[in-house]
Amino acid sequence: MNYPNGRKTAIAAEENTSDKLKVSASNRGMSLEDDINKTNIRYLKEDLAVVHKKPTPITIVKVDYPKRSAARIIEAYFKLPSTTDYNGIYKGRYLDFEAKECRSRTAFPLKSIHEHQIEHLRSVVRHGAIAFLIMRMSYYSVDYLIKAEDVIDYYDHTSRHSIAIGWIKEHGYPIDFKLTKPVDYLSVVDKIYKF
Amino acid sequence: MNYPNGRKTAIAAEENTSDKLKVSASNRGMSLEDDINKTNIRYLKEDLAVVHKKPTPITIVKVDYPKRSAARIIEAYFKLPSTTDYNGIYKGRYLDFEAKECRSRTAFPLKSIHEHQIEHLRSVVRHGAIAFLIMRMSYYSVDYLIKAEDVIDYYDHTSRHSIAIGWIKEHGYPIDFKLTKPVDYLSVVDKIYKF
Numbered sequence: 001m002n003y004p005n006g007r008k009t010a011i012a013a014e015e016n017t018s019d020k021l022k023v024s025a026s027n028r029g030m031s032l033e034d035d036i037n038k039t040n041i042r043y044l045k046e047d048l049a050v051v052h053k054k055p056t057p058i059t060i061v062k063v064d065y066p067k068r069s070a071a072r073i074i075e076a077y078f079k080l081p082s083t084t085d086y087n088g089i090y091k092g093r094y095l096d097f098e099a100k101e102c103r104s105r106t107a108f109p110l111k112s113i114h115e116h117q118i119e120h121l122r123s124v125v126r127h128g129a130i131a132f133l134i135m136r137m138s139y140y141s142v143d144y145l146i147k148a149e150d151v152i153d154y155y156d157h158t159s160r161h162s163i164a165i166g167w168i169k170e171h172g173y174p175i176d177f178k179l180t181k182p183v184d185y186l187s188v189v190d191k192i193y194k195f
Numbered sequence: 196m197n198y199p200n201g202r203k204t205a206i207a208a209e210e211n212t213s214d215k216l217k218v219s220a221s222n223r224g225m226s227l228e229d230d231i232n233k234t235n236i237r238y239l240k241e242d243l244a245v246v247h248k249k250p251t252p253i254t255i256v257k258v259d260y261p262k263r264s265a266a267r268i269i270e271a272y273f274k275l276p277s278t279t280d281y282n283g284i285y286k287g288r289y290l291d292f293e294a295k296e297c298r299s300r301t302a303f304p305l306k307s308i309h310e311h312q313i314e315h316l317r318s319v320v321r322h323g324a325i326a327f328l329i330m331r332m333s334y335y336s337v338d339y340l341i342k343a344e345d346v347i348d349y350y351d352h353t354s355r356h357s358i359a360i361g362w363i364k365e366h367g368y369p370i371d372f373k374l375t376k377p378v379d380y381l382s383v384v385d386k387i388y389k390f
Contacts (some may be wrong), residue, residue, distance in 0.1 A: 050318045052278050057250040058268060073253060073271040083247050087282060092323030094289040123245045128287030 032101050032136045032143070035182035036086070042181050049186060051088030051095060057081055083120045084131075090186060091195050096124045096131040096148075097185075105139045107162035110155070118155055121148040130193050134175065134185060135168060144172030145188045227296050227331045227338070230377035231281070237376050244381060246283030246290060252276055278315045279326075285381060286390050291319045291326040291343075292380075300334045302357035305350070313350055316343040325388050329370065329380060330363060339367030340383045 030038075033053070043049040062075035084098040098117055102108040113133075124131050131148035150171045154163060173188045225233075228248070238244040257270035279293040293312055297303040308328075316326050326343035345366045349358060368383045 044318070047318075047321070050315070050322055055250040055252040055274075056255075058253065058271075060251075070272055073273070074269060076253075076268040076271060077265055078268070079250075089289040089291075089319055089322045089324050092289070094284040094287070096284075120245070123239070123242070124284055126242070127245055127284045129284050 030182070032099050032134070032183070036099055036134065036185075039181045039183045039185070040086075040088075043186065049088060049090035049095070051086055051090070053086050054081075054083065080114060080116065082116045084117055090130070090189065093193075093195070094124065094127075094129045095189075096121070096129045097134055099134040099136075101136045101138055103138045105165070107164050108135065108168065109162045110158075111161065113151075113155075118152060122152055125149060125152070130189060132185075132189075134183060135172065137165070137168070143175040143177070143183055144168055145175055145185055145192075146172045147192070225377070227294050227329070227378070231294055231329065231380075234376045234378045234380070235281075235283075238381065244283060244285040244290070246281055246285070248281050249276075249278065275309060275311065277311045279312055285325070285384065288388075288390070289319065289322075289324045290384075291316070291324045292329055294329040294331070296331045296333055298333045300360070302359050303330065303363065304357045305353075306356065308346075308350075313347060317347055320344060320347070325384060327380075327384075329378065330367065332360070332363070338370040338372070338378055339363055340370050340380055340387075341367045342387070 037053060040049075040051045040053070043051060057079040058076045059079050060073055060076045062073070064072045064074050066072060084096055086099065087094070087096045089095060098113065098121070100108070100112055102112075121131050125148050129148075133146045133148065133151050135144045135146060136142075137144065146168065154167065154171075173192060175188055176184050178184050232248060235244075235246045235248070238246060252274040253271045254274050255268055255271045257268070259267045259269050261267060279291055281294065282289070282291045284290060293308065293316070295303070295307055297307075319326050320343050324343075328341045328343065328346050330339045330341060331337075332339065341363065349362065349366075368387060370383055371379050373379050
């Protein structure tokens, strides 16, 4: 297949990955994942960065191949992710992050971040990545960027099962909401990392 | 969950993603994907690089939630990938590649690389990535690394539907087979890219 304009095609395919974008009348009330996807598509359009969400990892057990139609997966299971959900490239640097929503007013339960994901963040930081956590505090309607280094440090030195909201406010950087970029995390990255 | 040694746990999880590794008696005859996974696990163990295969993108339509057991996907379809299959970080640089097997003796059909993947490679190269194609020529039992820049240049200036084996031999760099690293692409990366 040859399309006249490849880049637009790639962006269109990306947009198709989240059907919810089309039916939502307002940007408010969308999930953090939708908002980050929308932001990433915008970054791609503006040629600012190339960041994608990784597909959900699943184990496929049984596939049906009906005549004249597409292969259909009829038995599969969700698998624990061994990495974070998002990665890509920005200003020549490798970027890696995980996104989490916290509905509690007081604390974020640590069990929401898998051990594998902490270890993955530890590895990529050691190799020179810009790595962080994006946390949406739904109750307060605010998104924070927290450096992976800080999350790992907390993780390594606590015996608690959660992160108190006070700690998050102290170590997190609030992320601006913009209509075209609902989670404009790169403007925070520009401020807190050296290039 | 807190494990005494996080890194080993993360690697164990990664190893579990490819069950074929365990049942195969010999390294020969394994698929290119298996060989690259094995190589990436080794890189991870040696703390040389952090590179993972992205999960296969699928659209989930129906999920069954049986009592007391794991959620079961009972209807899903394969989706066209909008990016390449592999990315990660090496010596601080963003690494991105696609892997393809070619069974033909004479040429590699261009339709095996999706337009979206070419456009993705074009984007990441523009942003400073180390990006390439790993091509296994099964008939000749040899793996080549071909720079994304060369693949894109060929793609942009050809009206043909395939890449002749002569072109691949001329532009590709043969990748060594090692028992512990069946597709040791980083040793080629070290030779042909500047750090």
